[in-house]
Amino acid sequence: MPQAPSKARTATADEIRQAALEQFARSGYDATTMRDIASSVGIKAASLYNHFDSKEEILWDLTRAAMHELAANRDDALARLDPSTGPRERLAAFVRAHVGFHAERRYQAVLVNSQLGSLSRAHHRKAIGLRDVYEASLKAIIDAGVAGGEFKVSDAPLTTLAILQMGTGVSAWYRPDGRLSIDQLCAEHVKLALALVTRGPQ
Amino acid sequence: MPQAPSKARTATADEIRQAALEQFARSGYDATTMRDIASSVGIKAASLYNHFDSKEEILWDLTRAAMHELAANRDDALARLDPSTGPRERLAAFVRAHVGFHAERRYQAVLVNSQLGSLSRAHHRKAIGLRDVYEASLKAIIDAGVAGGEFKVSDAPLTTLAILQMGTGVSAWYRPDGRLSIDQLCAEHVKLALALVTRGPQ
């Protein structure tokens, strides 16, 4: 399958991606220099320009890939469900995919959650568009649950953001050697999300 | 009452604080230059050093103040409650204070939530300490509710982070001319938080 219009997928370019992703996520885009990235790869800064046109192009390449993979991860999870699956299981699948991504691929998640402001205006707009579509896909699941009577929420847009935000925050503190496994983390977040759409007698 | 060991409270220093806070929050610490801040105040960059020793000192002054005011805001809200008030109302008061701060003073909130990494190591450690204490104060409310049987949670530490994270996210998207007033926003978040600690039959 042909590649989307990003740079060629050479071994060195992938090493640059990996080094830049880790450093952008850990130190921030502005605090990371082209010399830092090159040093991690074992080459000189000038050589980076044989693979990417600019520092911002590296950030956009990584951001765009991360957001597409986040969406693909959700699509995979939902596609495995039977078409007749109800909103509760659809919400659970979304939350498992969302939280799993934010734990397992936290560098990509941190990039998407905190470095969009360093993109060029044009790329920033595209990123916001992708984010809006992602949010809308959760909103649709919640709306369907409300329409069918399975969910009860006081404010659907706010509940959507709250569920996303709980999972997004995982990327800021999750560590592979932490108290909870990723599976446990996802399971707990499914319970939390279901509690938010299941207003019992309080 | 004598001032804590930050810089003197002169009119110009406060103008610098205001300009720096807004620009650090909107553009990020690294992307904001001393010239930018000075220009907003109507002076030259060199003159900033008559009021602050360094750019990082401005950031720390703002961050420290924001975190102390966030805690004071919570203390005020809890102090207004009768000592015999139960966990549900204590949690509600905490969430109202937390979300209200993140909406009403969103520049300060953004600083605390996304610019800690630009602090010096020593200041960063202090900030993390303040954050941990703040998180622990919510955890204590939840633990008390669980111990008394009013709350039911599957994982108290994770529930604590989830409630904080929902409110923290507000600072990223809230706008004064938005759909919900701050009071409405706080009320909705109280409902969300109570749902997370009130596991009814799902």
Added chain:
DNA sequence: GTCTATATATCGATAGAC
């Protein structure tokens, strides 16, 4: 306390040899 002028450092990016 503000200014002009500048020190010193480092940034992203380019030129051209190999």
Added chain:
DNA sequence: GTCTATCGATATATAGAC
């Protein structure tokens, strides 16, 4: 595709006149 060398811009911060 990598390197050395460097450009040009800009950053934080300082020195010293007023």
